[in-house]
Amino acid sequence: MNAKIVDQHVECYVRSLLPEHTGLLKVLEQFAKLHNVPIIHPEIAQYMSVLLEIAKPTRILEIGTAIGYSASVFASHMKRGHIDTIELNAIMAEKARETFEDLNKSVPEVSLSIHLGDAKDVIKTLEGPYDMIFIDAAKGHYQTFFETAYDLLSKNGIIVSDNVLYKGMVATDDYIVKRKITIVKRMRKYLEFITTHPNLETTVLTMGDGLAISYKKGILNE
Structure with missing residues (x-):
């Protein structure tokens, strides 16, 4: 199913402008395509690369590891620091561990820890603060993760x-597919929540499959 977010000609043109990845990131892209594993869209990967260079986070929490592609993008643009990443699927988590072993050779100053389990439970065992949190897991549970x-x-x-x-x-x-109605309703609720939250400044970008960036101005329920 096409994302229907951006005109296909525009999307193809934008992607033609992106730098081509090499090394581990290229290998992961090929693996994802061969095994039909969803990873962040090319334009999202490039956006995150630029955002990381600007924001310069040293501690990141990722919810939804998959094969470790997005975490590898993040680590590649961090001078130093740590990434905690959570994955529910044991097979994916094992592949991510292999990914991170290879990644460590090129970015030894960035450590990565993968946590296997349900993010709603794992998050409660972690210690902050994190400079950035990246949510890319079960779409119907974004507000709970948040x-x-x-x-x-x-x-x-x-x-x-x-x-x-x-x-x-x-x-x-x-555009709704009947079996996706619950997920869509929950995502709409989530977007309303983060765009009206008094302690957040949020923008929603029409790139990839839609990206929301929320800047924390204060403390929840402050």
């Missing part, structure tokens, strides 16, 4: 939520 992790985010920290327009279905009922 509310559980929010207090671990440093003041002036950033939360990035991927796939928030979900194939365009979040924007219009015209």
